Amino acid sequence: MIRTPLRPLARILEARAKGENPDAIERENLRLRQEQMRDQARTRAEGRLLILGVLFFCAFSAVGARMGLLAASEPQEPRAAASGAAIVAQRADITDRTGRILATNLATHSLYAQPPLMIDKEGSARALAKIFPDLNEQKLLAQFTGKRKFLWIRKKISPEQMQQVHDIGDPGLLFGPREMRLYPNGKLAAHVLGGTSFGREGVRSAEVIGTAGVEKAFDTYLRDPANGGQPLRLSLDLTVQTAVRQVLFGGMKLMNAKGAAAVMMDAHTGEIVSMVSLPDFDPNDRPRPLVEGDASDSPLFNRAVQGVYELGSTFKIFAAAQAMELGLVNPDTMVDADAPLVWGRHRIGEFHNKNYGPLLSVTDVIVKSSNVGTAKIALQIGTERQRDFLGKLGFFEATPVELVEAPGARPLLPPRWSDINTITVSYGHGLSASPLHLATAYSSLLNGGKRVQPTLLAGGRPATGERVVSERTSTAAREMLRQVVVRGTASFGEVPGYSVGGKTGTADKPRPSGGYYDNKVITTFASVFPTNDPKYVLVVTLDEPEDTTGPEPRRTAGWTAVPVAAEIIRRAAPLLGLRPEIEPQPGFAVTLTGN
The missing domain is CATH 3.40.710.10 (DD-peptidase/beta-lactamase superfamily)
Incomplete structure (x- = not known):
């Protein structure tokens, strides 16, 4: 850097010739230099404050946007991060040749118990046996009072059953979301569609997999998220x-x-x-399949x-x-x-x-x-x-x-x-x-x-x-x-x-x-x-x-x-759109006659 001297020789000689004090020149130059340094420091500080202000604005904008997004979305319980592949439960629909539904999905719930959290195990076992008649009260009580910390009670329950379990009021009886396969036409095309069951299961979701028919033959397609939920269209006419x-x-x-x-x-x-x-x-x-006989x-x-x-x-x-x-x-x-x-x-x-x-x-x-x-x-x-x-x-x-x-x-x-x-x-x-x-x-x-x-x-x-x-x-x-x-x-x-x-x-x-x-x-x-x-x-x-x-x-x-x-x-x-036709009889003919 080239610095300007505080006592330039030319100005000193000129001041002495005029009888002026040369020290005043040095003081003046020193004052000007200090003012220049002060202006540079002020400019640098203003720039830093501007940059800091922009950074704070961006940070608060991001926080505000995130808070607005969370406020506008549906509330969800926090879930702990876990290693392993997520369970993909969504499964594509199956339709007939005209687009009418043969198989689709229905949102429902599963019921499970955590015995350490249960308050009234005996009363809960008795109430559950009334809601689900095929459950054994004594067996349930034995499972609740045993060493188990987790117990599936039902993989799929109806909304009415869910409300009845709610009315029991035991904090150890919990629900998990489920997606079940629904065949709205019942027995129609049953052998073609086949059926599904649950594969990998978790508390929050379950994997629906095909077990027979086209459900199993096209299982990969029906479960592939890359298909964007496009239905599988069959040649059947409902x-x-x-x-x-x-x-x-x-x-x-x-x-x-x-x-x-x-x-x-x-x-x-x-x-x-x-x-x-x-x-x-x-x-x-x-x-269930037969285990004996024809x-x-x-x-x-x-x-x-x-x-x-x-x-x-x-x-x-x-x-x-x-x-x-x-x-x-x-x-x-x-x-x-x-x-x-x-x-x-x-x-x-x-x-x-x-x-x-x-x-x-x-x-x-x-x-x-x-x-x-x-x-x-x-x-x-x-x-x-x-x-x-x-x-x-x-x-x-x-x-x-x-x-x-x-x-x-x-x-x-x-x-x-x-x-x-x-x-x-x-x-x-x-x-x-x-x-x-x-x-x-x-x-x-x-x-x-x-x-x-x-x-x-x-x-x-x-x-x-x-x-x-x-x-x-x-x-x-x-x-x-x-x-x-x-x-x-x-x-x-x-x-x-x-x-x-x-x-x-x-x-x-x-x-x-x-x-x-x-x-x-x-x-x-x-x-x-x-x-x-x-x-x-x-x-x-x-x-x-x-x-x-x-x-x-x-x-x-x-x-x-x-x-x-x-x-x-x-x-x-x-x-099928076939119009009936009159079939000509053998020897049938039209004869044209003139007047």
Whole structure:
């Protein structure tokens, strides 16, 4: 730094020349320097005060803003910080294809006790046993007076129960917030939805996890906060599901059946519009699985997916369609149907020992449901080609539908596929599959010939899978199935305005110890509508049905499964937006005449 001297030589010499005192110059310069230093110190102090004032203003503004935020927010009890991942309780809704709620969440409370804080343990145990009758008063008292410091009493309680516990007034009885899964439609679509339970639990929250159905199959999606609470949209239609369940339940009771299943599928996309299995359950109060006996006796058993049955004569259309695709026959080709057919030591006959021979057209083989005619067609096809065709239709693997139960429901195949197996499989015996397998195969065969994949998710696109049969073969198969309803074994399946086609199937029910029951059957009707422009496939299966309205019990599909399916179509078709059409009669024409 360059400092200015207090006694500059030039000014000293000049002052001496004028006779002035040089010391005055030094005093003046010293005064000016001190004033300059004072001004600099004042300026520095003012700057520091300004900065300090700004800092204080910012600090008080932040404190004030925080106080305003706390005043405007809901009051919460302080919670101690703890290590570990937080429990995410929020779970996305599940809706049908139109956005109607199938599963959602409901805020409720849990009840727990801290015995060290309780005042009247005996009185509290007595009062709780009155509020919750399934609790044992003596057991509660023993837990309250023991060494336990924490005790769950109820994981979920209603508001009324919460108020009753409040009225007890014991400070050791405490509540924690809970989020429970609610199924507002009760039993409707129970086997599709499955159910939930609590996973990790804390006093302040609990983890809701899927235990079955789509709740478990899409558990990760439903619990993922990254989805922003977007609902899972299923392909089910709630109104159609309601109609199908009502009709199927009534049909099961009228036919004295042990159980029933129905699958309605979009023939072009594979979307499952309705899936019903009876008996069913309420997912709001899911029962425990059976620990002994037959699994199919449990209401948790999904007959539409897990039920693997011999589906009888519904398979005959596959043999006819494959033979037409291979160019071996056409709908009018005459086939030897003279019964019985003897193959080695096996004797193949018709229902009630009828004989439809000596010759039947391929169409009439399907219409009359001839075992012998179908067997002759299958023998023309051959074992290897039959296996390949059924494999393309999905009968050798579990259905890829989005249910956790599906992978375990694999078809039961012959251990050694010989010529006799080729014969029996052609009319639906010796190979067991689920109603969903059958609905998928019918959709693939009748939609124009392209394979579909069954799905429970909405928004599917028309089938783009491999071609199973040509358009021509698919059309011919639909016409055959139409004739089964018009003049064959499924005459009760006629629904005016909707041109229903389908095939019946009646199979003896196997005994657990081997062999078959004499008077117990599984009946199935696999149908498509409308046949001239296929939109939907419906499969209805009844377990041990028996129509007792006649002089003798009738157990075939034509008397049991067919009328139930017809009523389902009559109820559901308008709900699906299908308008009834007048089907022209054979030979119907319009003649123009002039004046």
